[in-house]
Amino acid sequence: MVPRHLDDAALVTAAQGGDRFALDQLLRRHYDRIHAVCRRVAGSTKDADDACQEALIKIVRSLPRFDGRSSFGTWAYRIATNASLDELRKRQRRPALHVIGDDNRPETVDPTADLYTESFPDQLVLDDALERLPEDLRLAVVMRDVADFDYAEIADALDIPLGTVKSRISRGRAALASDLRLGPARDPVHRPDPGPDQRNQPTSDERPIDST
Amino acid sequence: MNDDLTLLASSYLDGDVTADERALVETDPEALAEVERLRSVRALLGDVEPPLISVREAHLTAALDAWDRLPAAERTGARRDRTPLGIDAAAAAGAASVTAPTPLNKRRRRTSTRWLTGAAAAMVLVLAGGVALQMGSADDSDSSSDAGAGAGAADSEAFNATDRADNPADAQQAPADATGEAGDEATSQLDTGVADQPPPGENSGLDQLDDQTDLADFASAAVGAPRAPDVPTATSATGGDLTEAETSLADAEFPLCPRLGIDLVVGPAVYVDEPVVVGIDEGRNLAIAYEAATCTEVARVRLP
Numbered sequence: 001m002v003p004r005h006l007d008d009a010a011l012v013t014a015a016q017g018g019d020r021f022a023l024d025q026l027l028r029r030h031y032d033r034i035h036a037v038c039r040r041v042a043g044s045t046k047d048a049d050d051a052c053q054e055a056l057i058k059i060v061r062s063l064p065r066f067d068g069r070s071s072f073g074t075w076a077y078r079i080a081t082n083a084s085l086d087e088l089r090k091r092q093r094r095p096a097l098h099v100i101g102d103d104n105r106p107e108t109v110d111p112t113a114d115l116y117t118e119s120f121p122d123q124l125v126l127d128d129a130l131e132r133l134p135e136d137l138r139l140a141v142v143m144r145d146v147a148d149f150d151y152a153e154i155a156d157a158l159d160i161p162l163g164t165v166k167s168r169i170s171r172g173r174a175a176l177a178s179d180l181r182l183g184p185a186r187d188p189v190h191r192p193d194p195g196p197d198q199r200n201q202p203t204s205d206e207r208p209i210d211s212t
Numbered sequence: 213m214n215d216d217l218t219l220l221a222s223s224y225l226d227g228d229v230t231a232d233e234r235a236l237v238e239t240d241p242e243a244l245a246e247v248e249r250l251r252s253v254r255a256l257l258g259d260v261e262p263p264l265i266s267v268r269e270a271h272l273t274a275a276l277d278a279w280d281r282l283p284a285a286e287r288t289g290a291r292r293d294r295t296p297l298g299i300d301a302a303a304a305a306g307a308a309s310v311t312a313p314t315p316l317n318k319r320r321r322r323t324s325t326r327w328l329t330g331a332a333a334a335m336v337l338v339l340a341g342g343v344a345l346q347m348g349s350a351d352d353s354d355s356s357s358d359a360g361a362g363a364g365a366a367d368s369e370a371f372n373a374t375d376r377a378d379n380p381a382d383a384q385q386a387p388a389d390a391t392g393e394a395g396d397e398a399t400s401q402l403d404t405g406v407a408d409q410p411p412p413g414e415n416s417g418l419d420q421l422d423d424q425t426d427l428a429d430f431a432s433a434a435v436g437a438p439r440a441p442d443v444p445t446a447t448s449a450t451g452g453d454l455t456e457a458e459t460s461l462a463d464a465e466f467p468l469c470p471r472l473g474i475d476l477v478v479g480p481a482v483y484v485d486e487p488v489v490v491g492i493d494e495g496r497n498l499a500i501a502y503e504a505a506t507c508t509e510v511a512r513v514r515l516p
Contacts, residue, residue: 018288023279027272035268036260049267056275058485063279064286065422089508126256144226145257151228170215170222173250182252 008072016064023063027056030073033147034059034080040142041084043127047091048084055083070153077147078157081139088135129179137172144169221246225254419481421490421501424513431478431490431499432515469507472500483510 006014006022008029014022038051058079066075130138139158143149149157154165176182223229224237224247237243262268279287421427468474474491481490481501488501488510501510 016288018284020276020279024272024276027275031268031272032260032262035263036258039260040257049263049271052263053271053274056271057278060275060279061282061485062422064282064288089506093506123261141253141257145254146260151226166219166223166228169226170219170250173222173253174215174218176253176257177249180253180256182249 009068012063012066012068012072016066023060026072027059030076031056033073034076037077037080037142037147038084038087040130040146041081041139042087042091043131044091047087051084051087052080054086055080058083074147074149074153077143077149081143081147081157085135085139125180126176129176132179133172133175137168137175140165140168141172141176145173217243217246218250222250225250418487421481421483421488423484424511427483427490427499427501427511428513428515430481431492431513467504467507469502469504471507472502472509473498474500474502486510 006025008026011022011026011029015026034055035048035052038055039045039048042048042051055076059076062079066072130142133141136158140154143154143157144151151162151165151169154160154169155162158165160168220229220233220237221243224234224243229237237247263271419426419430421430468477468491472491473493473496475494476492478490478492478499481488483490483501486503489504490499490501492499492515497515498512499515500512502508503510
């Protein structure tokens with residue numbers, strides 16, 4: 001039996017030695033953040049759940065070949081990010097049952113009512129804002145603010161320079177803040193909604209992340 | 213407020229500023245306001261509603277089930293065949309890697325066989341139908357079902373004969389294939405719950421690429437490494453020694469995907485459990501694994 005206080009590296013070693021309990025502990029320790037990464041990258045709850053399941057299975061199946069060059073968490077969150085991107089792409093390939101354009105939104109009684117929101121927007125609003133965010137900005141922001149990667153880890157994962165990482169995180173956060181009407185109204189990087197076909201398109205050389 | 217200030221505020225939030233930049237932010241109310249605004253975004257993003265306990269437990273159970281189904285040797289870290297290190301070993305690895313296109317060629321032959329078999333079967337059906345009609349007109353006591361059965365038998369015979377004639381190697385290999393498929397069915401239980409796993413047998417014989425190193429080895433060995441005389445070459449987009457029909461079939465099956473810059477198709481493989489086609493962007497010296505149906509890039513690596 002593996003003691004509960006073991007760190008990730010010890011649990012990985014034990015799991016690689018065939019210890020199922022160590023693996024269970026390892027997965028439980030990181031489950032919430034894996035799920036959070038999937039939730040923020042994939043968007044909808046169902047897609048996030050599917051991505052999370054996929055990620056866990058891939059983690060388990062790849063664990064024997066995990067070489068410890070990065071931390072287990074970094075490695076696992078990369079896999080979760082990739083699984084979420086796969087899920088996103090599957091969703092994009094699925095035919096939409098219906099599309100409701102912005103023109104169909106009901107008019108608000110007070111047109112200025114939503115300019116300044118006192119309370120935090122709910123999850124659906126945040127999901128919507130994330131979906132409107134270009135994919136490369138969303139990945140950078142989620143990896144930083146949800147997976148807690150440092151700049152170097154993001155640069156390595158996305159294979160982009162550190163300066164680009166900083167820029168993407170900054171632009172992504174600012175765009176979200178503007179979209180969510182947080183603070184003073186301004187719009188440095190917000191782009192008009194390009195429509196469902198153009199959403200989630202990377203603004204640069206986005207590609208799946210190497211999780212090795 | 214400008215982008216520079218936002219960038220500075222974002223870096224400050226992440227603790228990635230110099231002492232001067234820190235002082236600059238902390239003495240500028242506008243910068244501090246921007247920091248708080250971005251901090252709110254970070255808090256929102258991190259505030260993810262946890263899944264239901266039942267969902268979490270189901271996920272963990274499925275993952276542990278997948279672990280339980282791993283072969284013991286693989287579970288405990290025994291690696292699958294890896295590219296050996298060293299110059300001499302590199303040649304061996306190259307020769308081994310270029311066997312990867314073999315399944316592609318086999319698939320082509322199978323596809324050609326299917327097409328020819330279908331045509332032959334159709335011809336036999338037409339002939340058998342004509343014979344039946346003639347016999348029916350000559351002797352009304354013959355039933356059409358007999359003619360149908362005869363046609364079916366002829367059809368079956370023609371199918372087998374055509375299959376064997378078209379590709380004797382396939383006929384000889386049939387028992388081996390059947391064995392392989394049985395094995396695949398056993399291992400495919402590992403894939404329970406994995407949405408994008410191919411059907412059993414689809415990837416049998418394809419090279420398993422676990423990471424970018426494998427991808428680079430697979431691609432570079434196929435285009436540049438010494439190979440045994442009897443090992444088929446990598447499949448060029450221009451066809452090489454293939455017939456025109458085979459070339460067009462190959463191109464139809466594995467598109468070049470100009471969007472990805474593929475100049476050369478190496479062949480099919482499985483990259484981290486995902487069936488892919490490996491191609492090479494010669495201009496940028498990249499090996500690219502991509503999903504053929506959608507031309508979606510799965511992984512890339514710079515070739516040595």
